Amino acid sequence: MVNTTLELSRRRFLSSSATTSLLAVASLSYPIDPILAKTIKGIQFGAAARASLIVSDPQYRDALLGYCSRLTPEIEFKWDRIEQEQGQFMFGEADQLANFARDHGIEIYGHTLLWHRSLPPWAYENLKVEREWSIVDRYIRQMVGRYDGIRYWDVVNEPIETGYRTDGLRPSIFLDVFGDEYVASALQAARSVSSSAKLLINEYGLEYDLAVEHDRRYHFLKLLERLKHSGVPLDGVGLQAHLDLRKGTVSPASIGSFLKEIANFGLFIFVTELDVTEASYFQTVDERDEQVAAEVSRYLDVVCDFPDIRGVTTWGLTDRYSWLGLSPEEVEAYIRLGYWRDGSSPGLNRGLPLDTDMRPKQFLRSLTSHGIGEKQ
Ligand code: G3I
Numbered sequence: 472m473v474n475t476t477l478e479l480s481r482r483r484f485l486s487s488s489a490t491t492s493l494l495a496v497a498s499l500s501y502p503i504d505p506i507l508a509k510t511i512k513g514i515q516f517g518a519a520a521r522a523s524l525i526v527s528d529p530q531y532r533d534a535l536l537g538y539c540s541r542l543t544p545e546i547e548f549k550w551d552r553i554e555q556e557q558g559q560f561m562f563g564e565a566d567q568l569a570n571f572a573r574d575h576g577i578e579i580y581g582h583t584l585l586w587h588r589s590l591p592p593w594a595y596e597n598l599k600v601e602r603e604w605s606i607v608d609r610y611i612r613q614m615v616g617r618y619d620g621i622r623y624w625d626v627v628n629e630p631i632e633t634g635y636r637t638d639g640l641r642p643s644i645f646l647d648v649f650g651d652e653y654v655a656s657a658l659q660a661a662r663s664v665s666s667s668a669k670l671l672i673n674e675y676g677l678e679y680d681l682a683v684e685h686d687r688r689y690h691f692l693k694l695l696e697r698l699k700h701s702g703v704p705l706d707g708v709g710l711q712a713h714l715d716l717r718k719g720t721v722s723p724a725s726i727g728s729f730l731k732e733i734a735n736f737g738l739f740i741f742v743t744e745l746d747v748t749e750a751s752y753f754q755t756v757d758e759r760d761e762q763v764a765a766e767v768s769r770y771l772d773v774v775c776d777f778p779d780i781r782g783v784t785t786w787g788l789t790d791r792y793s794w795l796g797l798s799p800e801e802v803e804a805y806i807r808l809g810y811w812r813d814g815s816s817p818g819l820n821r822g823l824p825l826d827t828d829m830r831p832k833q834f835l836r837s838l839t840s841h842g843i844g845e846k847q
Contacts (some may be wrong), residue, residue, distance in 0.1 A: 513842025514780055517541025517580060518788035518824075519744065520685050522564040525571055534788055534829050536575055538844070543580040543743070543784050544568050545794075548618075549589035550610055557593045560613065569618060580784060581621040583673060583742070584611050585657045586628035587643040595644055602648045608660045615664040623741065623781070625673040625709050626661045627654050633683055639690025654694065655703040662704040669781075672698075673709030673743050677729065678770065680722040688729045699736045707781065708733055709743040710774065714766050714822075716750035719764065726773045739779035744786040745770075747834070748795055752805065759821050764833035771841040783843045791827045795820035807810040 518535065520542045525532045535542065546552055547565040554560055572579045583589065585607065597606055615624065632641035640646055645653040654672070661670050672695070676687045698705045714721060733740060747763045754762075774780060787793045797805070797820065824835040838844055 504613060504745050509711065513780040513844065514775065515540050515578075516838060516844040517543060517578070517782060517784040519543040519784065519786045520568065520788070521545050521792065522547055522568040522571070524792055525568070529792075530803075530829050531789065534825060536577075537777050538788060538824070538835075539577060541578045541580055541782060541784060542568065542572050543582045545787070548582055548592065549586065550584075551589045551591040552613070554591055554594075557591075557597070559565075562617070565618075566764070573620075579618065579621055580743070580782070581614070581618060581624035581668075583625040583628040584614060584661065585626060585645065585653075587641065587645065588629075591765040592642065596757050598644050598648050604649060604656060607657065608654075611652065611657060611660040612664050615661050615668065619665060621668060623669045623671060623707070624661055625743065626670050626711075628673045630654055630674060630694065631674055631676075633686040633690065635702040639686065639693065640779060655698060655701065658698070658704050669706040669710045669739075670704055671707045671741060671743075672705065672803070675711035675713055675744070675752070677710060678712065678714060678721045679718045680725055681718060684690065685725070692729065692732050694735065695736050695738065697725065699738075705738065707739040707741055709741050711744035711786075712742050712770060712774075713744055713746055713748070714785065715771060716766055717748060718761060721770045721773075723769065723773045726770070730774065730777050734778060739781050740774065740777050741781045742774060742783040745783060746786045746793070746795060749820055749822060752820075756821070760833045761821055764837045767834055767837040768840070771837060775841045775843075783838065785824055785838075786845055789825040789827065789829055790821055790823050791825075793820060793823050795822045 517539050520535055520539075522544070525535065544565060547568050551563060553562065567777050569579055571577075594606055594610075597603075611626070615621075629641050630641055633639055635642050640651055640654075640680065649656065658670050658672075663669065674687070674691050677691065678684065695705070695708065730740065745767070747766050749759060749763065752759070771783075774783075787795075790796075822834075823833065824832060824838065826832055
């Protein structure tokens with residue numbers, strides 16, 4: 472399973488990379504770590520990003536430019552943002568992000584065409600009544616056609632949910648109306664517009680030795696098997712990798728055998744949404760960062776051995792803007808209880824590579840020590 476040549480060359484390069492700091496940092500408004508930033512040849516690194524923050528926060532913008540060679544629109548490409556009202560396409564923020572990326576030689580990762588949580592309410596109602604595939608088809612064609620340089624698309628996002636059906640498919644309006652064929656139809660629609668884009672299914676909850684995650688892996692593999700056997704245009708698998716220390720630590724053995732099956736289908740992998748939810752906020756910042764970084768390393772030790780890994784993307788770059796943050800109510804409760812007297816970050820999950828001041832954390836070193844982070 473391991474591509475030894477690739478792995479050896481990656482490791483060899485890593486061992487010499489500390490002396491090859493290439494980034495000019497003088498003009499930036501905060502100190503990008505010159506060794507960590509874009510200096511290591513290996514797996515392409517990206518982060519989920521938001522167009523509005525690029526405009527409003529120059530430090531955020533500089534950090535994206537300093538570290539990322541690929542960006543995933545965190546919300547801008549989703550159907551409910553693009554077509555809030557039927558037929559009224561609002562490409563403003565999506566174009567903004569795509570143009571920003573293009574102007575800086577950064578690649579955009581297409582996220583996501585079909586997701587039950589990003590369906591505009593009008594589309595839900597129409598699908599229920601009209602039951603027409605053309606409603607979905609039109610949106611997929613629009614997006615893949617408009618952003619035709621995009622190399623990777625999450626075509627279907629999160630199709631698996633355990634506990635409902637024997638095939639493990641998530642109950643959704645798509646499944647209700649079109650049956651289990653909807654996954655194949657979405658992939659075919661994307662392929663009909665682009666013969667070259669790589670098409671993926673993106674899924675979460677696949678890393679731990681929990682019964683529910685075991686089931687998710689099983690059903691996901693079965694879905695991939697059915698799609699590959701019926702010749703559907705599926706090229707790769709997106710592994711969201713929202714790691715979660717509350718679940719324990721990732722299971723290298725389970726992930727390893729799961730990935731082996733994926734390799735047998737001839738699919739590549741892409742780590743699409745890496746981050747870490749912490750189990751406890753009540754330790755020192757250093758201890759917390761160490762635990763997060765160790766979990767990232769445990770995970771990357773396995774996935775970076777996969778023969779065809781196309782990229783690693785974190786779900787956000789900095790704790791300053793993270794979907795992992797606690798709610799204001801939780802923050803208030805913790806402060807009332809007297810925590811964080813040591814000046815650490817109240818209420819902020821430290822589950823991303825940079826802290827709230829854009830300083831690199833040990834998380835980033837876990838990435839670079841696995842060969843992740845060079846512009847390609
Ligand atoms: O921009 C509006 C703002 O104007 C408004 O005041 C505010 C009030 O609620 O909402 C803001 O939009 C929110 C947006 O995030 C930006 O913060 C949306 O309501 C909220 O639904 C949206 O959540 C995003 C979610 O996907 C749904 O699209 C999260 O940021 C984003 O991190 C999350 O990403 C998903 C991946 O796509 C799939 N995998 C899981 C991952 C995390 O849930």
